[in-house]
Amino acid sequence: MSRIVMKFGGTSVANVERIKNVAAHVKREVDAGNEVAVVVSAMAGATNQLVAWTKEASPIHDAREYDAIVASGEQVTSGLLAISLQAAGVPARSFQGWQIPLKTDAAHGAARIADIEGDTLISRMTDGQVPVIAGFQGVGPDNRISTLGRGGSDTSAVAVAAAVKADRCDIYTDVDGVYTTDPRIVPQAQRLNKIAFEEMLEMASLGAKVMQVRSVEMAMVHKVRVFVRSSFDAPDAAQTGPDGQPLGTLICDEDEIVESQVVTGIAYSKDEAQITLRRVADRPGVAAGVFGPLAEASINVDMIVQNISEDGKTTDITFTLPTSDQARAIEILNAKKAEIGFEALNTEADACKVSVIGIGMRSHAGVAAQAFQALAKRGVNIRAITTSEIKISVLIDTAFAELAVRTLHSVYGLDKA
Amino acid sequence: MSRIVMKFGGTSVANVERIKNVAAHVKREVDAGNEVAVVVSAMAGATNQLVAWTKEASPIHDAREYDAIVASGEQVTSGLLAISLQAAGVPARSFQGWQIPLKTDAAHGAARIADIEGDTLISRMTDGQVPVIAGFQGVGPDNRISTLGRGGSDTSAVAVAAAVKADRCDIYTDVDGVYTTDPRIVPQAQRLNKIAFEEMLEMASLGAKVMQVRSVEMAMVHKVRVFVRSSFDAPDAAQTGPDGQPLGTLICDEDEIVESQVVTGIAYSKDEAQITLRRVADRPGVAAGVFGPLAEASINVDMIVQNISEDGKTTDITFTLPTSDQARAIEILNAKKAEIGFEALNTEADACKVSVIGIGMRSHAGVAAQAFQALAKRGVNIRAITTSEIKISVLIDTAFAELAVRTLHSVYGLDKA
Numbered sequence: 001m002s003r004i005v006m007k008f009g010g011t012s013v014a015n016v017e018r019i020k021n022v023a024a025h026v027k028r029e030v031d032a033g034n035e036v037a038v039v040v041s042a043m044a045g046a047t048n049q050l051v052a053w054t055k056e057a058s059p060i061h062d063a064r065e066y067d068a069i070v071a072s073g074e075q076v077t078s079g080l081l082a083i084s085l086q087a088a089g090v091p092a093r094s095f096q097g098w099q100i101p102l103k104t105d106a107a108h109g110a111a112r113i114a115d116i117e118g119d120t121l122i123s124r125m126t127d128g129q130v131p132v133i134a135g136f137q138g139v140g141p142d143n144r145i146s147t148l149g150r151g152g153s154d155t156s157a158v159a160v161a162a163a164v165k166a167d168r169c170d171i172y173t174d175v176d177g178v179y180t181t182d183p184r185i186v187p188q189a190q191r192l193n194k195i196a197f198e199e200m201l202e203m204a205s206l207g208a209k210v211m212q213v214r215s216v217e218m219a220m221v222h223k224v225r226v227f228v229r230s231s232f233d234a235p236d237a238a239q240t241g242p243d244g245q246p247l248g249t250l251i252c253d254e255d256e257i258v259e260s261q262v263v264t265g266i267a268y269s270k271d272e273a274q275i276t277l278r279r280v281a282d283r284p285g286v287a288a289g290v291f292g293p294l295a296e297a298s299i300n301v302d303m304i305v306q307n308i309s310e311d312g313k314t315t316d317i318t319f320t321l322p323t324s325d326q327a328r329a330i331e332i333l334n335a336k337k338a339e340i341g342f343e344a345l346n347t348e349a350d351a352c353k354v355s356v357i358g359i360g361m362r363s364h365a366g367v368a369a370q371a372f373q374a375l376a377k378r379g380v381n382i383r384a385i386t387t388s389e390i391k392i393s394v395l396i397d398t399a400f401a402e403l404a405v406r407t408l409h410s411v412y413g414l415d416k417a
Numbered sequence: 418m419s420r421i422v423m424k425f426g427g428t429s430v431a432n433v434e435r436i437k438n439v440a441a442h443v444k445r446e447v448d449a450g451n452e453v454a455v456v457v458s459a460m461a462g463a464t465n466q467l468v469a470w471t472k473e474a475s476p477i478h479d480a481r482e483y484d485a486i487v488a489s490g491e492q493v494t495s496g497l498l499a500i501s502l503q504a505a506g507v508p509a510r511s512f513q514g515w516q517i518p519l520k521t522d523a524a525h526g527a528a529r530i531a532d533i534e535g536d537t538l539i540s541r542m543t544d545g546q547v548p549v550i551a552g553f554q555g556v557g558p559d560n561r562i563s564t565l566g567r568g569g570s571d572t573s574a575v576a577v578a579a580a581v582k583a584d585r586c587d588i589y590t591d592v593d594g595v596y597t598t599d600p601r602i603v604p605q606a607q608r609l610n611k612i613a614f615e616e617m618l619e620m621a622s623l624g625a626k627v628m629q630v631r632s633v634e635m636a637m638v639h640k641v642r643v644f645v646r647s648s649f650d651a652p653d654a655a656q657t658g659p660d661g662q663p664l665g666t667l668i669c670d671e672d673e674i675v676e677s678q679v680v681t682g683i684a685y686s687k688d689e690a691q692i693t694l695r696r697v698a699d700r701p702g703v704a705a706g707v708f709g710p711l712a713e714a715s716i717n718v719d720m721i722v723q724n725i726s727e728d729g730k731t732t733d734i735t736f737t738l739p740t741s742d743q744a745r746a747i748e749i750l751n752a753k754k755a756e757i758g759f760e761a762l763n764t765e766a767d768a769c770k771v772s773v774i775g776i777g778m779r780s781h782a783g784v785a786a787q788a789f790q791a792l793a794k795r796g797v798n799i800r801a802i803t804t805s806e807i808k809i810s811v812l813i814d815t816a817f818a819e820l821a822v823r824t825l826h827s828v829y830g831l832d833k834a
Contacts, residue, residue: 086478
């Protein structure tokens with residue numbers, strides 16, 4: 001017997017028929033003798049409709065009221081799934097954030113989870129009931145409904161799994177796991193059976209859209225094993241691989257990954273713009289002078305490259321940011337030109353960041369060199385490079401994105417046989 | 418300065434544009450220096466959609482989950498109106514039943530209000546905020562969302578008005594008040610400026626669909642003055658009569674009605690079926706024997722007529738009930754025939770109950786006789802009669818319904834000049 005939290009996203013609960021299919025998935029786990037709690041998103045489209053009404057009422061609006069309105073979507077799904085489970089003979093009960101309670105901070109619209117009371121849920125589960133929890137929401141210190149921001153249902157699920165000390169958190173989604181790279185670009189991409197939290201974090205933040213970054217972070221911190229799998233297969237079909245295990249990807253501690261590959265996957269992120277400040281005065285505090293004003297304007301800077309100064313007096317700083325923030329960033333920096341002290345600002349859009357990710361890199365030399373050689377051979381020019389313990393990212397022209405991803409996927413032996 | 422509760426129904430908040438119109442109505446009252454709380458229904462159609470999903474999930478379903486699902490409709494409206502008010506410069510905050518709290522009993526799906534904490538709402542109002550309360554719902558003793566049944570938003574509004582000790586509860590609806598009878602039948606019907614609680618209770622339960630019976634009962638018990646008015650007029654237009662007062666009908670204590678008419682209105686109710694039990698043994702307990710089993714089957718019996726027994730041994734009992742329950746009632750009674758002890762059961766559908774209502778009847782003799790004469794003159798046959806202190810009801814063939822209503826409306830001088 002295991003204790004499992006199952007999470008179903010918007011497309012998996014898009015209508016009542018699909019909600020009944022979800023109930024069948026849950027029943028399968030209950031019938032197998034597991035203790036189960038479920039976290040659900042709003043029916044696909046529901047949240048967009050609610051957000052549209054909110055904007056129509058007033059383009060600028062109170063986040064508290066936004067939360068009260070938008071959270072109703074998950075409330076509906078939780079009730080409908082509870083009814084569907086009961087109809088299938090599975091005792092179930094819906095829970096809203098304020099009923100658990102799932103307490104958050106006061107940052108309405110993008111609240112962070114402060115605390116979840118696990119006792120009520122655990123006692124329901126040990127009594128043989130399935131709590132069906134409205135995802136994406138909690139209750140703030142002001143006793144008002146709060147929401148966790150888009151994709152918050154994944155975070156809810158992981159947080160609930162941590163609170164009830166679940167053996168596993170199953171994320172049912174429209175893909176059947178995490179792949180070595182985007183299968184739309186590389187048909188030879190393979191589903192990973194396991195991936196370490198750190199690797200998934202890089203994959204998630206670099207554009208593999210399986211799970212929200214925040215939920216992976218939370219899983220890593222609380223050591224919640226997350227299993228990503230598809231909700232579209234028939235619940236009763238033996239949706240298992242040759243080893244008898246269900247198909248999907250387990251996101252877990254690296255200790256659980258017995259034989260890890262050097263490289264686990266290739267991620268990419270388009271729509272990056274690049275800004276270079278030329279001959280910036282090389283003195284303490286200059287980086288803060290550049291990035292402070294951008295942070296204040298909520299501009300998310302990604303790669304930052306600063307070379308060792310040649311003359312000991314000036315240096316060049318290059319960084320990337322979303323194309324949508326490019327114009328605003330340039331305006332801010334030019335306004336502060338004298339203060340920061342740079343000579344020229346060069347900028348280019350149409351950049352793409354491609355990253356090679358793998359915890360195995362830590363113990364293997366030459367991984368980066370292999371990437372650079374392979375890209376050079378294909379004539380892909382590298383604009384900038386950053387590395388961490390478990391990843392190498394290169395900034396290239398967007399036109400070369402697919403070529404680079406395919407080349408790297410192949411060079412590290414990730415292509416399916 | 419007055420303290421006012423304003424209630425808006427589903428058609429008044431059917432879309433965001435209408436919700437903004439509602440905000441303008443509220444702003445007008447706030448600008449006039451009043452303390453205001455608002456109670457809202459779900460957007461027209463929203464509740465039907467939610468109920469349909471609930472039935473699709475399972476035709477028979479848990480009332481607790483039904484409540485969690487269906488209550489989301491009012492939650493959305495309350496948030497949207499709060500945002501619209503804020504955008505119009507009126508400080509506002511939405512409140513769900515559990516946040517007030519508006520406590521109900523445990524009868525999910527048709528809960529009754531047990532208690533409302535008025536302090537939070539009053540302190541918001543005295544601080545210059547407008548609480549926007551999701552109607553139709555509260556929180557049960559199990560800390561779960563409960564709903565008050567269809568039309569429960571009127572009841573919410575009256576209960577909130579009682580809890581905050583409001584001077585008036587304004588019910589904005591798609592008609593501009595309570596009429597002497599149905600204007601679709603009698604074009605000469607007039608809007609009443611005032612009507613006593615008791616009269617409105619008779620009007621409401623007899624088919625004048627302006628307000629729910631329960632909400633009128635609650636208004637009478639708590640002496641909440643209710644003003645019925647239209648939400649479709651432009652909020653800023655001088656929607657007033659020749660006396661400078663807004664157009665509508667005040668439902669109030671009879672003490673407030675200085676010069677009351679003998680007859681206030683004519684109500685009618687179609688789709689009544691009539692059952693007569695012939696030669697029922699005239700002994701104690703026989704009425705209980707007849708109506709007990711019907712009550713157990715939740716069949717709502719309306720008029721009951723039992724004449725003085727002629728021979729001292731047997732009597733005839735006639736009663737009416739909704740046509741939809743007729744077949745079931747006959748089945749139940751025939752099954753108990755020996756036990757009850759009657760000789761024959763006669764039944765007819767297509768009955769209509771027409772009622773003459775007015776608190777002035779108490780002090781005026783001959784009102785009933787006037788009705789009977791007028792109907793006889795028009796050839797309308799009366800099947801049965803019941804009377805109370807303030808009303809006379811006659812059961813007639815449905816074919817004569819309109820004729821009877823028009824005749825009575827005219828004979829009591831209610832026709833517009």
